[in-house]
Amino acid sequence: AQSVTQLDSQVPVFEEAPVELRCNYSSSVSVYLFWYVQYPNQGLQLLLKYLSGSTLVKGINGFEAEFNKSQTSFHLRKPSVHISDTAEYFCAVSKGGTSYGKLTFGQGTILTVHP
Amino acid sequence: GAVVSQHPSRVICKSGTSVKIECRSLDFQATTMFWYRQFPKQSLMLMATSNEGSKATYEQGVEKDKFLINHASLTLSTLTVTSAHPEDSSFYICSAPPPRDRGGNEQFFGPGTRLTVL
Numbered sequence: 600a601q602s603v604t605q606l607d608s609q610v611p612v613f614e615e616a617p618v619e620l621r622c623n624y625s626s627s628v629s630v631y632l633f634w635y636v637q638y639p640n641q642g643l644q645l646l647l648k649y650l651s652g653s654t655l656v657k658g659i660n661g662f663e664a665e666f667n668k669s670q671t672s673f674h675l676r677k678p679s680v681h682i683s684d685t686a687e688y689f690c691a692v693s694k695g696g697t698s699y700g701k702l703t704f705g706q707g708t709i710l711t712v713h714p
Numbered sequence: 715g716a717v718v719s720q721h722p723s724r725v726i727c728k729s730g731t732s733v734k735i736e737c738r739s740l741d742f743q744a745t746t747m748f749w750y751r752q753f754p755k756q757s758l759m760l761m762a763t764s765n766e767g768s769k770a771t772y773e774q775g776v777e778k779d780k781f782l783i784n785h786a787s788l789t790l791s792t793l794t795v796t797s798a799h800p801e802d803s804s805f806y807i808c809s810a811p812p813p814r815d816r817g818g819n820e821q822f823f824g825p826g827t828r829l830t831v832l
Contacts, residue, residue: 633820642720642807642823643758689757700746700811700821704757 601626605705622690720824737808743788744810
């Protein structure tokens, strides 16, 4: 079985400051890694994903994440945040094969950007 | 990207009634769809896998007789919450993987359905 831990439940930050949202996972097999964003009362939007290849993944809205296999981490970063980035962010993993598409989510991190 | 819709977006019902939630893939066919539940201030938990043409697969702890899933066509899956009770109040979200030539191991999520049982 796999699990995902998001180390911070809430992250407050000022506008234009950098931010890092932390995610660690555990799995006995190789996994695919994702970051999703959820705005209030809405579904999830994919920010970025790691499937294979380069460990630095760039996504939408200026976000990027780095896959670190030795530390089993997939932290999300943005060099300069905007008010509009205020939302909840979920890290998720899935296995391939017959488990294709079944996601295990972390607990979520609420990012609040202050002016 | 691919589009997944859900209907209704919000429903309020009395305890003991049944509620049907629809999930549609609008511009692609999905032989598999997934249903998640999200309680307030919690993460999403996978409830079941909806399979077109066969029975749904439920996660451990999810009552299949209470949460009826029907994957009627390649673009439609329905979740029926039977005899709903206040503890079933939650945000229900469906997802569908696009065809493999349109994405790799990602899901497209519907906008969610907020169920409130009085």
